[in-house]
Structures are given as structure tokens and as C-alpha cells.
Amino acid sequence: MTTDPDNSDFRYPLRWRLMDGAERLLEIVWPRRFGRFTGWLLLLPALLLVGILVLGLWQMAESSLHVLDRNTFLPSEEYTLSNYGTIWQSATYFKVIWRSVQGAVWTVVFTLLLAFPFAYVLVRTPRAWVRKLLLIALFLPFFIGQVVRAYGILIVLGTSGAVNDVFGLIGVGPYRLLFNFPAVVFGLVQYMLPFAVLMLAPALTSIPQETETAASSLGANWLRSMRHVVLPMAKPGIVGASLVVMTLSLTDFAMPAMLGGGSQDFIANAIYDQFFRTADQGLGSALALLLVALGSVLVAVIIGLFGAGTLGMGEKK
Amino acid sequence: MISATQRRVFWGLVWFSILVLSLPTIIVLGASVTSGNMIAFPPEGFSLKWYEKIALARDIRGAFGRSLIVAFVCLVISVPVGTFAGIALTRYRLRFTSLIQIYLLLPFTIPLIGSGIGMMLVFGNWGILGHVWPVGLACAVINLPFIIWSVSSSAAVLDSDLELAAANCGAGRIETFLHVTLPGVMPGVITGGLLMFVLAMTEFLVSLLLTDARTVTLPVQIYNNIRSIITPDLAAISSVFVVVALIAVWLLDKLVGLEIFLKSK
Numbered sequence: 213m214t215t216d217p218d219n220s221d222f223r224y225p226l227r228w229r230l231m232d233g234a235e236r237l238l239e240i241v242w243p244r245r246f247g248r249f250t251g252w253l254l255l256l257p258a259l260l261l262v263g264i265l266v267l268g269l270w271q272m273a274e275s276s277l278h279v280l281d282r283n284t285f286l287p288s289e290e291y292t293l294s295n296y297g298t299i300w301q302s303a304t305y306f307k308v309i310w311r312s313v314q315g316a317v318w319t320v321v322f323t324l325l326l327a328f329p330f331a332y333v334l335v336r337t338p339r340a341w342v343r344k345l346l347l348i349a350l351f352l353p354f355f356i357g358q359v360v361r362a363y364g365i366l367i368v369l370g371t372s373g374a375v376n377d378v379f380g381l382i383g384v385g386p387y388r389l390l391f392n393f394p395a396v397v398f399g400l401v402q403y404m405l406p407f408a409v410l411m412l413a414p415a416l417t418s419i420p421q422e423t424e425t426a427a428s429s430l431g432a433n434w435l436r437s438m439r440h441v442v443l444p445m446a447k448p449g450i451v452g453a454s455l456v457v458m459t460l461s462l463t464d465f466a467m468p469a470m471l472g473g474g475s476q477d478f479i480a481n482a483i484y485d486q487f488f489r490t491a492d493q494g495l496g497s498a499l500a501l502l503l504v505a506l507g508s509v510l511v512a513v514i515i516g517l518f519g520a521g522t523l524g525m526g527e528k529k
Numbered sequence: 530m531i532s533a534t535q536r537r538v539f540w541g542l543v544w545f546s547i548l549v550l551s552l553p554t555i556i557v558l559g560a561s562v563t564s565g566n567m568i569a570f571p572p573e574g575f576s577l578k579w580y581e582k583i584a585l586a587r588d589i590r591g592a593f594g595r596s597l598i599v600a601f602v603c604l605v606i607s608v609p610v611g612t613f614a615g616i617a618l619t620r621y622r623l624r625f626t627s628l629i630q631i632y633l634l635l636p637f638t639i640p641l642i643g644s645g646i647g648m649m650l651v652f653g654n655w656g657i658l659g660h661v662w663p664v665g666l667a668c669a670v671i672n673l674p675f676i677i678w679s680v681s682s683s684a685a686v687l688d689s690d691l692e693l694a695a696a697n698c699g700a701g702r703i704e705t706f707l708h709v710t711l712p713g714v715m716p717g718v719i720t721g722g723l724l725m726f727v728l729a730m731t732e733f734l735v736s737l738l739l740t741d742a743r744t745v746t747l748p749v750q751i752y753n754n755i756r757s758i759i760t761p762d763l764a765a766i767s768s769v770f771v772v773v774a775l776i777a778v779w780l781l782d783k784l785v786g787l788e789i790f791l792k793s794k
Contacts, residue, residue, distance in 0.1 A: 235701035244702075251621025255629070258614035258677065261606070261670050262635050268647020269639070275650065326549070329542040335791060347787040348778055349547050355774035356554060357731025359748045360767040363755055364553020367560060367764070374556055402549050413791045434535035463640030465734050470755065480642040480734075487646065487738075496646070504643040511638040515631065 276497035295498040316462040327408035391473030399467035415449020561764035579765040592750040602665025603729035615680025645738040668729035676721030683717030
């Protein structure tokens with residue numbers, strides 16, 4: 213037994229007594245017989261936090277049912293669906309929605325075209341330092357944030373930017389590369405590339421390299437072994453990556469706002485303008501809810517295909 | 530890769546991707562040290578005067594401080610909430626698990642503009658719009674799945690017999706949690722916290738919706754300045770984010786290794 217040098221009667225250390233006190237307090241506040249519900253108690257804060265979003269959706273639904281009174285600039289009292297009618301009949305919103313869908317589809321095509329070889333090389337390269345450098349090239353933009361990346365693209369593609377300098381060296385240009393539809397798609401592809409690669413890479417990891425060796429020893433050239441062996445086996449990853457890229461670029465705000473120069477608005481920009489330019493909350497809320505609905509359909513497809521555990525939250529025991 | 534053609538085609542595309550991903554960053558870093566008054570590449574001479582300028586600019590220092598506050602508020606809220614939720618999802622048998630998972634994924638599945646507008650309306654009703662801390666709360670909400678995911682993946686590999694052993698040795702519930710469960714999930718907590726901090730630092734759209742002229746965060750400040758005029762001082766501010774990102778990637782690699790993201794489930 214340890215003895216205290218200057219005190220004969222042994223006292224527990226303060227830390228022990230605090231811990232005992234805490235345990236006793238817990239026994240009063242949350243007795244052991246509540247054990248069945250401990251999991252729910254631990255989950256409660258997260259459920260409440262996400263509840264703010266549900267509350268937000270509810271508020272948007274509520275305000276989408278009131279039209280803006282042009283005389284008082286206040287939402288009207290009575291409930292009506294006319295905001296949705298306005299969107300349905302408006303040629304402008306049809307154009308904006310159509311542009312967003314087109315932008316999202318092009319982004320998916322180009323992103324996958326770049327992400328597939330990137331993920332393939334990343335997974336298959338035998339050299340560890342190459343893999344590390346590729347991963348850093350991928351993660352750095354992810355952490356830099358969208359605004360700064362868009363700013364970088366503004367400088368690179370500007371009339372006196374690096375790309376036009378290169379054009380100048382070979383005697384063509386300068387071209388106006390910014391503030392048009394391709395510039396927005398370029399920005400979106402740059403933004404989405406890390407997401408797509410990180411979704412494709414695990415799918416490619418699970419394909420044994422021997423299958424490709426087998427295909428080529430049976431006389432397939434690399435294009436055929438890609439098409440008939442690798443692509444079919446990577447299909448879940450490819451579909452998942454496409455849907456995620458589709459959803460994120462369809463609803464993006466920053467790239468159309470910064471690289472489109474006001475002429476290439478996507479749905480998110482139209483929603484923002486309704487709230488902060490025309491101050492028509494009802495119409496803006498209706499648009500936002502439509503976008504949420506559109507996104508939810510895409511997400512439902514993802515979950516239907518891969519299950520809710522797509523992100524690996526709460527692995528099965 | 531067996532065929533030389535395939536190697537050439539794939540590496541060509543990979544180099545193009547690397548160029549697309551890195552060139553804007555490199556150009557921003559280069560532009561920030563120019564001694565001229567215009568963004569030009571290559572920069573005309575080396576100077577740190579733009580860094581001096583942003584260090585002295587009051588609005589930029591204020592915005593940077595507010596971004597730090599937002600990131601800290603987000604960290605303080607999301608780390609305990611996400612840790613408890615991650616532990617609850619993996620270590621307790623709950624009913625309706627798949628429904629809960631779908632619910633907790635709402636921050637990812639609701640488009641950001643929808644979440645932002647919704648929170649703007651809710652915060653407006655609560656009368657807390659115009660403060661800085663609600664932006665941190667909002668960042669915690671929209672990125673919550675990241676930390677839940679990272680804590681769950683470390684909790685899933687923790688042997689639950691360890692907790693039983695601790696209890697068997699006479700440890701109380703708090704002691705078991707503090708000395709067994711928490712150290713076990715710590716890698717996930719740190720990774721998740723790192724992600725939450727950096728994502729809150731760089732969060733743009735939700736900040737744009739929830740801030741006004743007095744409470745702008747740094748990304749919103751950059752956005753507003755870009756719309757007026759592009760000068761090298763913006764490149765200097767942007768370089769601050771590049772440095773933050775470099776530190777984050779280095780830390781992530783040290784803590785869990787970047788290769789973990791390549792593993793198939």
C-alpha cells in the first residue's frame with residue numbers, strides 16, 4: 213500500500229474523487245436502467261442539429277405559399293400556389309433550369325473523362341511517392357475552397373492570363389475565355405474532379421489487376437480490356453460518381469456567379485436574386501423547394517442503388 | 530498498365546488534370562508576390578508589399594478574425610455532437626438505423642442553397658441573424674456528416690470487449706468512456722475536427738446568405754472584392770487559404786494517411 217509521506221490517514225487523489233462524484237451524478241441524472249436509451253441520448257444532439265434544416269424546409273414551404281403584394285412589398289396573407297404557377301409559365305426560369313441541367317451533364321461527361329484515368333493511375337501505380345503526389349494534387353484544391361479556386365481560374369483564363377499568353381506565343385488570340393458557358397463548365401469540372409476521383413478510386417481498388425492481365429493474355433488490346441473488363445466492374449463507382457457530380461454541379465452557385473459574369477445564371481443564382489435583388493421571398497422559396505425536390509430525386513436514385521450506408525456511417529456490427 | 534499506348538493516353542490525361550487542378554493555385558501564389566500593381570504572369574519582380582497591405586487593411590483583418598470565430602464555433606459544436614452520434618450509430622443497437630442514416634445525410638442531400646436559405650429564414654425568426662456565431666452553427670450543420678462518418682469508421686474497428694473489460698475491472702461509465710472509448714475513436718475525432726475546421730474556414734455560399742456588411746467572412750470578402758476589381762492584394766489573401774490547405778493536407782496525411790481514401794469497403 214502506498215503511504216502519504218506527511219499524512220498518515222490515506223486520502224484518495226482529487227482526480228479519483230472528482231471521477232467518483234461524476235459517476236454518482238450520472239447515476240442520478242441518467243441511471244443504468246435507462247441503458248436501453250443511451251444510444252438515442254447520444255444521437256439526440258445530432259438529430260436536433262439536422263432538425264434546423266428540416267425547420268428551414270418547413271419555413272420555405274410556408275413562405276412559398278404566399279405571393280408578394282406589389283403594393284406593400286409584404287407577403288400576402290392568403291395561401292396560394294400561384295408562385296409555382298409563375299415558375300411553370302415563366303420562359304426565363306425554363307431557360308435557367310435548362311442551362312443548369314445542360315451544365316451539369318457536360319460537367320459529368322468531362323469530369324469522368326478526366327477522373328477515370330486519374331483514379332486508375334492512382335490505384336495502379338506501383339510507386340508510393342507518385343501516389344502520394346497525386347493525392348496531394350487532389351486534396352489541396354479540396355481544402356482551398358471554391359472562391360479562391362474560382363479566383364485562380366479568373367486569373368488563368370483572363371485576357372492577359374497565362375492561357376492567352378501561351379496562345380500569344382504561338383501567334384493566335386487573345387481570346388475571350390471568361391464569362392461564357394464553357395468557362396462555367398470548366399470551373400465546375402475543376403471543382404468536381406477531386407470528388408469524382410475519390411468516389412471512383414475505391415471501386416477501382418476492388419478490381420484485381422489479374423483480370424486485366426488475363427484479358428490481354430487472351431489477346432485483348434487495352435481499349436477492349438478497359439471496355440469489357442474494367443468499366444463493367446467499376447460501374448457502381450462510375451454511376452455513383454456521376455450522380456454526385458450531377459447533383460453538386462446542378463445546384464452550384466459560386467462558379468456560375470464568378471465565371472459566368474452574370475450572364476450564365478444557374479438555378480441557385482436565380483434563387484439568390486429572388487431573395488436579395490427583387491426581395492420576393494415567396495417566389496425564391498418556391499424555386500428553392502423545386503431544386504431540393506430535383507436534388508432529392510437524384511439522391512433517392514443513389515440510395516436506391518447503393519443503400520443509405522454509401523458514406524459508411526454506422527457500419528453493420 | 531501493360532500497353533505503351535494506354536500509358537501514354539492515361540498519363541496524358543492525368544497530367545492535364547494535374548495542370549487544371551494546380552495551375553490556378555500556383556498562379557495565385559505567383560501573383561501575390563508581384564511588385565507591380567497589376568496581376569501579370571510571370572510576375573514583375575518579387576515583393577511582399579501586398580502581404581503588408583492586407584496585414585494592415587482593417588476590413589480584411591476583421592473578416593479573417595470572423596472566419597476564425599466561425600471555424601471555432603463550428604468545431605466546438607460539431608466535435609461533441611458528431612462524436613456522440615458516431616459512437617451511438619456504431620456501438621449501440623438502435624431501431625430504424627437506415628432511416629436515421631438517411632435523416633443524418635440530409636445536410637449532404639439538400640442542395641447547399643436550399644439549406645442556406647432555410648437557415649436564413651429560421652435564424653431570422655429566432656432573431657440571431659447579424660451575429661457571427663450562427664454562421665459557425667450553420668457550418669456545423671451542413672458538414673456534420675463528415676465528422677459522423679470519420680468517427681463511425683474509427684468506432685467500427687474498436688473492439689467492444691475492451692469496454693466490457695474496463696467495466697469488469699470496476700471502471701464506471703464515465704471512466705470507461707474517457708479512458709477506453711474516447712481514446713479508441715480519437716483518430717476519427719481528430720480527422721473529423723480537422724475537416725470541419727477547414728471547411729468552415731473556406732465556407733462560402735452559406736456565409737454569403739447569413740452575413741451582412743458588418744459580419745462578412747473572408748471568403749465572402751474575397752467574392753465581393755472580385756466583383757469590383759481584381760488586384761494582387763486579393764491574391765495575397767487567397768494565398769492565406771492555400772497555406773491553410775497545405776497545413777490541412779499535411780496534417781491529414783500525418784494523422785490517418787491520405788491513402789485511406791483509396792480503400793474499398
